[in-house]
Amino acid sequence: MPSALITGASRGLGAAIADALAPTHTLLLAGRPSDDLDAVAQRLGATTWPMDLTDAESVEATVEVLDELDVLVHCAGVAYPGRVGESCLEEWRATFEVNILGPVALTLALLPALRAARGRVVFINSGAGRSPSPGLASYAASKFALRGFAESLRADEPSLRVTTVYPGRIDTDMQRDLVAYEGGDYRPERFLKPETVAAAVAGVVNTPADASVHELVIRPPG
Template sequence: MSTKTVLITGTSSGIGLATAVAAARSGWQVIATMRDTAKAGALLAAAQEAGVAVEVRALDVTDPASVEACLAGLDRLDALVNNAGAGHLGTLEQGSVEDVRAVMEVNFFGVLNVTKAALPLLRASKGRVVTVTSVGGVIGQPFNEAYCAAKFAVEGFMESLAPVAATTGVSVSVVEPGAVASEFVSNVGGRDTALEQAGPYAPALTAYLARTRDAFAAAQTPQGAAESIVELLEAQRPAFRVQTSDAARAFTAVKLNDGDGSAVQALTGAWIA
């Protein structure tokens, strides 16, 4: 059997970088994409250290022309990993609708752009779509309104797409990491100004930030999350929903077993009390 090909978005750091290296080590031909290929140094160094090769391509998931150019010339694609994303900290009253739109463009419409372009190739190979969402795609979290809204949207879209894609032999899965020790948190939009602009929400945001620091002190490594993604890539019958750690499984279980929503409200309300 010829080597299988996977395209992974958002591979300049964090989970995307770790997944690209882990997939290559498992024998996949990896097309590692990122918006700015000048930032490929960390990925290429990690690949070299692991003794594997990856192909780096430019891809801005928010630009359909960039997506088309990235996929141009591919004769075969066996898997797509939608990983590119961006966070945002703040609450709507203190921010803007434009901020929310920007988050949706990357985290939701970016996923749609790439998935739409890849599906004909994946249908031909009977391949699979794996989309990295978040535990924030299951449980809405204080001061993460825009981010969680986007991840909820991705989960709803993929959950709806999965049975349709399955009729043509394409499997669809979502991966839900919890806290991961990567550059993602330091790059979260609005983080630097959120507290000074919080106004009446300052006490609640201060409590939330303290809780978040504690959570990330015990965060999973990107490599740990990547292992779950590669397992999905290679599973004979991949599950639709997979969490990447025991902590993520315990957290999402609160929502998935919460018929009236009271358990989630009690849990997240305690974070900012």
Template sequence: MGTYMITGATGGIGKAVAELLRDRGHDLILTGRSPERLGTLTKALGSGAHAHTQVIIRDRDGAPGAVRTSTPERATIQTIALDLGEPRRLEAALAETSMPDRLDGVIHSAGVVDLGPVAEQDADHWIDQLMVNLVSAAELTRILLPALRAAKGHVVFVNSTAGLQANPNWSAYAASKFGLRALADSLRAEETALQVTTVYPGRTATGMQQKVRAQEGQPYNASDFADPTSVARGVLAAVEMPRDAVVSDITIRPS
């Protein structure tokens, strides 16, 4: 079994990926902004026949830090609260945790969206989306590269169909996703021992989509969109591809 980090693990797609990888028995490092939501997710993943035993890892001052959870099969779940809106602080935050020397994969699924026409998108709207959706993904990848190289690991960027085509009112979000596509392409060419996949989901039934529909002034009906688990299955298929091949790009749209 491997060890995988998932950003945005408490969101729709990130949570679905965590569930599938946990069912496979992989060790997980789950990141998100809210420690409370990470704790709720860890509890949910630890329920059932293979319930986990929780161990609190304390930091250098003895205060409670990351939470590591183990199963009888020795699978673990570690949670790390990270603010991806502050990419300059990520390296210091990770240095205070117990990170593995080998990492089989990282799934970048965190993201934020704030729609609006170019005429009304001020600098803060651009900076907020670029920091979370692009710069933090680049910075985390840089920090994790030694562990990824050690395992000849897999980097998955959960992008968006907005990273393939920019529509009215989507300029800042689409720009961040076009940049994420460029990051993946460059990484793939530079780190030839790694596998790099970009997943382009269409509209998916998540909390983000609820926000998008509200900003568009349209009703939200989950059945109109792809289920997060369907997107997660695409991610899992790419991760489980034999080493003689790599899924470099995959687009998943609601039917």
């Protein structure tokens, strides 16, 4: 089976993407060691791939054994809710370390393996990467940067198929934190299910070889 490396696979959308790709791909689940990551790997018969996205040297050393990789899914991300005037530089640094510099470091380290497989790279972005909402200053900026990196990668590496997925708000722990910041009541039915977005990602990954999906926007109905 083709191989797929997924970041942020310990829970939420990343775990749902692992579930969706398990029937068709050999999975490498990348992330910091945790019981959650181990549980997902054990359930799916996958391999855990210990990695700290904020440590570029560690990322490069971790993946240098991979000669070919068919699919890379960037799903790991962090958000520190806050308007521009409420934010601090440390939060901006932490956000960019995980949301943009981590994916850049991992993609650069895996370029030879992806080129060898003429592989796919999927970036899980956000609606905030197209139109910022109040209270998500550093997060939106990092997602705009991620969008730019994905488009540059597509332009510079024509042998790869590069897709950016822009989901609306998803029922995850991150979403609960955002709603708490906004002072609202959390109602899961208002948001996309992780499994719904994961199914769309699997559709992108399994698109026949004669096509490439550049962008995919997913929103709740209404």
